[in-house]
Amino acid sequence: MxxxxxxxxxxxxxxxxxxxxxxxxxxxxxxxxxxxxxxxxxxxxxxxxxxxxxxxxxxxxxxxxxxxxxxxxxxxxxxxxxxxxxxxxxxxxxxxxxxxxxxxxxxxxxxxxxxxxxxxxxxxxxxxxxxxxxxxxxxxQYGTEYYILELGNDRFSWVKGDRTHVERQQLPREVHDFFSELFANSDDTAADMKKDELGALDYITLEGHMGQYHDHQSRNDVKKEDAAQWFRYVNKAVNDYLVRDDTTPIILCCDEEYEHAFRKVCTLRHLLPEGIKKDPAGLDGKALLEESLAVMDGIRDANIKETAEKFGADAAHGKASDDFDAIGMALAERRVAALFMVKGKILPGGFDVNTGTVTFDGNPNPVDDGYIDPAAPDITDAFAQAALAQDAHIYIVDQDQMPTASPVAALFRYAE
The missing domain is CATH 3.30.960 (Translation, Eukaryotic Peptide Chain Release Factor Subunit 1; Chain A)
Structure with missing residues (x-):
């Protein structure tokens, strides 16, 4: 037993x-x-x-x-x-x-x-x-996790999201203490209760990922110079206590009138250039998720398009190819920077990552959007695993997003 x-x-x-x-x-x-x-x-x-x-x-x-x-x-x-x-x-x-x-x-x-x-x-x-x-x-492949910095002129919150949901994070004690030293009403302390004020830090969780943001009372009217100082403090708190060495992308969500002022003082390395130009107080969980995915998908599509457009010029200088043997050799030599593959395309055959040799099994160009034959290894999957091992970017896209008519294409780190 x-x-x-x-x-x-x-x-x-x-x-x-x-x-x-x-x-x-x-x-x-x-x-x-x-x-x-x-x-x-x-x-x-x-x-x-x-x-x-x-x-x-x-x-x-x-x-x-x-x-x-x-x-x-x-x-x-x-x-x-x-x-x-x-x-x-x-x-x-x-x-x-x-x-x-x-x-x-x-x-x-x-x-x-x-x-x-x-x-x-x-x-x-x-x-x-x-x-x-x-x-x-x-x-x-497209960085399905992200943070959202919800920002007002007197409070902020920190949200974690992925492709399916967003969830407000409880801020760590260090952030709590940091703002308590700076602002009298930064915590729900007894002193704050006497003032009938809510804190500058928002700990409310998106209940069931669909709850309201936070129907809050604001501090007294905040002057522009006070708001600028507030933005610097938020920037420092996020940098020092929330992200540190985390490379997850950050989406800024704030009223458009505050965006420029925050970005002017911002030193967050992974803050995305495109944000949500809306007051977070007006977004519930569902709306926040939709807005966030629109930002992430827009950046993804722009990145795919930019990389695909480089293919022609790079191919002319030996730095890109849609030839299977050339891609296989480049993978063996660990010099693939980006690999494109068509979604749903299965290429039965083998690939030897040590020699770069590619062998096809039967029809070299089938399309199988359904069940995958468990007995047939897939060349493109082997390519993908080899590309992962050398930190290459991998794009699995529709045919109309491919840089060529081939089901596979690659951009190299340097020419042969």
């Missing part, structure tokens, strides 16, 4: 719910592995959503097991099956209960990495020597 409990404990500890995508987990992974993706049904058959999703997981694992049995003895993937059974037997795990639009599982004998997806993937499974990660790249 004790041994059984210890086994269950170790199994539970081997299942990791990931906040971001770390390419390091792709290195030196002992084969075999299973990559499994399922959509999560929030409205359809809501009364038995968990059963519906777990049944899909179970069916895909049966497909994976059949594929693994063709190439491996059962002991070679025993750990994968044990972890899958554990996941199915524990429907109360947070990863099931708090799922977004989809879930991705990278499963090995030793560890399982679980990803909450902001989009609903096609049900798919791949089993073999390497993980299949392209759906994850779509989830993480």
């Amino acid at each position: 004790k041994d059984e409990k210890e086994t269950l404990r170790k199994t539970d500890e081997s299942i990791h719910v990931m906040e971001g995508f770390d390419p390091a987990i792709l290195s030196d992974v002992p084969a075999p592995v299973v990559s499994l993706y399922i959509p999560v049904h929030h409205s359809e058959r809501e009364e038995r959503r968990d059963i519906w999703d777990r049944d899909m997981f179970k069916d895909l694992m049966k497909d994976a097991e059949r594929t693994l049995a063709e190439s491996y003895g059962k002991d070679a993937y025993k750990g994968i099956l044990e972890k899958a059974d554990y996941l199915l037997a524990h429907p109360d795990m947070p990863l099931w209960l708090h799922a977004g639009e989809g879930l991705g599982f990278l499963m090995g004998n030793d560890d399982v990495y679980v990803y909450n997806l902001f989009f609903a993937p096609e049900p798919m499974v791949a089993a073999g020597d390497t993980y299949f990660v392209k759906p994850l790249l779509r989830n993480f």
Whole structure:
């Protein structure tokens, strides 16, 4: 009984719910592995959503097991099956209960990495020597996490967001103390209560990600010079206590009349040039999410367009190509700066990251928007993993956003 409990404990500890995508987990992974993706049904058959999703997981694992049995003895993937059974037997795990639009599982004998997806993937499974990660790249490729600095002329709040929700963060004690020393009404202290004033720091959480911002009383009319000083203090508080070495992009949300004054004193390295030019007091959670995604998507699309437009000039000087062999060699030499791939394009075949050799299997240019054959490795997925290992930017886009008619294109760090 004790041994059984210890086994269950170790199994539970081997299942990791990931906040971001770390390419390091792709290195030196002992084969075999299973990559499994399922959509999560929030409205359809809501009364038995968990059963519906777990049944899909179970069916895909049966497909994976059949594929693994063709190439491996059962002991070679025993750990994968044990972890899958554990996941199915524990429907109360947070990863099931708090799922977004989809879930991705990278499963090995030793560890399982679980990803909450902001989009609903096609049900798919791949089993073999390497993980299949392209759906994850779509989830993480454009910086899906961000902060929002909600700013007024006498108060501010700090919000964390992603593709599916925004949530106001409780400010740390250091910020609390910092402003208490500067402003008499910066905290809900007894003195403030006597003044019938609310504090300059807003700790209200967006209830259910949809609550109102904060219907607050303002301080006395704030003069422009006082507002400028306030903005400097906010800038310092965010720099010193909230971001430090964090590289997550920051969206400024404030009334347009305050934007210039804040940006004039701002030293936040990762503050985005485009912000939300609206008073945050007038935005509920849903509106704030929509405005934030519009900013993030606009920057993403502009970045894709700018990089794609560089392709022609760079190709003329040997610094870009849409030739598979040339891209494979550049990946082997670790000199790919940006990799473009068409969304939904599957290219069965192999890629040797050490030699750069690319081999095609059957039709070299199929399109498969649905189920992925777990027995067929995908060249583009292998390209993506190699690009990740050298910190290249990866863009999975529609064909009309590609720099050429080819399903794959790359820009290099330097010419051959």
